[in-house]
Amino acid sequence: MKPPLNWREIARIAEWIDPEIRGMFVDRVVVPERPEFPDGYLKHEWSIRLTARGKEANLLFSVRPNRPGIGWIAGKGPRAATGATRSGFDLTLNKLLSGRRIAGLEAVPKERTLLLWFDGGLALVLSLIPALPEALLIEGDAEAVRAGKSAKIVGRSRTSAVAKSASGKYVAPDGAGSPPNLPLRPKVFDSLEEYSRTVAEEFDLEAFELRLARVRTRINQDLKQAKTRQAQNEKTGATARGEPDYRHRGDLLKAVMGSNPPLSKKGTRTVTDWETGEEIEIECDPKLSLKEQVEKFYSLAKRKERRISEADLRVASFTEKREKLEAMRAELDRIALSALRGKMKIGELAPFEAKLGLVAGAPESAEAKAVHGKGPAGKGGWTGKTFVSKEGLPILVGRSKDENLELTFKFARGNDLWMHVRGKPSAHVVIPLREKKQASLETLLDAAYLCLHYSGGANWGKTEIDYTAKKHVKRIRDSSEASYVNNKTLIVEVDRKRLTELLGQEIV
Structure with a gap:
């Protein structure tokens, strides 16, 4: 009271x-x-x-x-x-x-x-x-x-x-x-009835305030994480763009491999830049032959391009997430203001909780905590697409080569369930699971529909989808592809209605 x-x-x-x-x-x-x-x-x-x-x-x-x-x-x-x-x-x-x-x-x-x-x-x-x-x-x-x-x-x-x-x-x-x-x-x-009614109203108000605070905390936490990660990736992209043009250097050295220009005492080779017509000195590793130096420059060029591509993709992802969270925070402020004016409606918080992966009336699940990450800034959380299955389990989706690699080999844990379209380039899908826990058939189907959708296969008809524990998935050396064993296979055809529902249950 x-x-x-x-x-x-x-x-x-x-x-x-x-x-x-x-x-x-x-x-x-x-x-x-x-x-x-x-x-x-x-x-x-x-x-x-x-x-x-x-x-x-x-x-x-x-x-x-x-x-x-x-x-x-x-x-x-x-x-x-x-x-x-x-x-x-x-x-x-x-x-x-x-x-x-x-x-x-x-x-x-x-x-x-x-x-x-x-x-x-x-x-x-x-x-x-x-x-x-x-x-x-x-x-x-x-x-x-x-x-x-x-x-x-x-x-x-x-x-x-x-x-x-x-x-x-x-x-x-x-x-x-x-x-x-x-x-x-x-x-x-x-009367006792009037007292009981007042107590019930105060419980409703307390519940509203607690849930409002939980939603606000999660939004602020996720927003802080998104801004931090966006700034980090912008810095990474700028650093990568500031690196030398390794591909051009490799091309210049490759063009003079027949003449094999000598290595100077300063550790450089002098070549003519066909773009400017000027002679330039290219710093080289004295331990490497000319051919090996060319290969190294091409390798560094690929790394630079990959870093820029990954950084740009993440910056775009975090920018999108930040904009959504800022819009949610503004709407939440409107609801909080209405509550101060005596127009509190606890049901207005439900859409926010659904978007943030919060469940009213139940503690946050271990699987949801694993997705969100640890610490006040949600460090280590998955930042790509996240959806919720019928039974409430999170489903994580990689939309590109870079996201697939990050999801499968940096984020997913050994007991998590991993999914991929059989025999084709595909989105990677992960269902976080606690040890000795299994996903139901409904959750497997939900994940399979999302796997097909983000692989561009929503119209493929009946398609084979492989799934296995992430611990059975290995990255192929010097490749962005993965190999896996101990898998099982689902043969599915996309349920359009259910897919639409899933896409509407995306967690911000």
């Missing part, structure tokens, strides 16, 4: 919820699913599932720093979050509370503390102080605890050094220093 709940408001909530849950039995304690949040759940939040004859309910409590609270949901309530980790406190609650009958819920007078009593002398203590919220499971007599006697702590939500050094006994606070007659917020505390 914003602002946090005061002791009078907590006492009012206890008055509302107590008659609803008294006499019900604990089914189990779960971490509730929160699909609107980035990870699909919230840390330090639990739901106690309650049952009675013909009745079900959920008591939710949160001891999140700065956002503690308690809530009530009639009926089945939220599902258990499948991606949430189980803490020791979570397991303790399930072990000791399952099957127990609830004896009552009460607030400690003039304190931000609730006591949920169970038959058998167990109680769940909820300390809802925003700066240091905590949940404790204690064992003791209710009347003794109310009278200020200590009770044994059998479980606690915090496991910090402060918590470990604290006493194993719990004594309820006396409320002596609390301010009296604190106000109740109008409307919010008119």
Whole structure:
């Protein structure tokens, strides 16, 4: 709640919820699913599932720093979050509370503390102080605890050094220093239904803010990476263009191979430049013969041309990516401004998340992290075309000889799945996979369609597509081609509808 709940408001909530849950039995304690949040759940939040004859309910409590609270949901309530980790406190609650009958819920007078009593002398203590919220499971007599006697702590939500050094006994606070007659917020505390509605709205706003921040962070991160890599490749291209004209030097020396001009003491050979008619000195390696020197110049010329070609291709790719990201950032700023004016719509973030490869309600997958790279600047991430398969796996595509070599031999890992059109020059396609994981047939087909599309084979009809683990792919020496073994083959014909969907799911 914003602002946090005061002791009078907590006492009012206890008055509302107590008659609803008294006499019900604990089914189990779960971490509730929160699909609107980035990870699909919230840390330090639990739901106690309650049952009675013909009745079900959920008591939710949160001891999140700065956002503690308690809530009530009639009926089945939220599902258990499948991606949430189980803490020791979570397991303790399930072990000791399952099957127990609830004896009552009460607030400690003039304190931000609730006591949920169970038959058998167990109680769940909820300390809802925003700066240091905590949940404790204690064992003791209710009347003794109310009278200020200590009770044994059998479980606690915090496991910090402060918590470990604290006493194993719990004594309820006396409320002596609390301010009296604190106000109740109008409307919010008119009824339990109004309070529950307000809490739900605040959860929606928090989820929106977290997802907005995640999208903004990813855009800024990718934009920084794109600008850095663009500048690096512009510098690489400029450096390569500034190198001598090795091909012209090779041509000049090749033209005088019959006369074999001698090597001077300075390590140069004097030849006539037919373009200018002037005599020039060409620096040569004294360890090389004239023929070997010509071959070296041609080799250096090829390297120069390759560096310029690769740099230009990457500069164009990063420029395109930067322009897309800048447009997305401008649109995101518009959405953020609308939210400040009270027109927040969480659904507006979904297209951005899809374009950035983010999945709402689930942590980022290992495969997606591998594609994006490591570190705040996404160092090492793939910068070419990236798409998402039906089952959510990334598919990476090389569109040229240079991109193919970079994707296959610099980026892909050994367990990743590699794909190529059989017997023809083709785009290289890679599906990042974790160790011992396999891609489904649907993902293989998606990758095959993209492989054909970027190989210019969308109209080839039925075509053989080979695939294997990247560790079985080797580069042919002194060539831009690859050889591979242990492959399997798909015979596919492009599904136009599915290909159109895939192309629309490109990740920026």
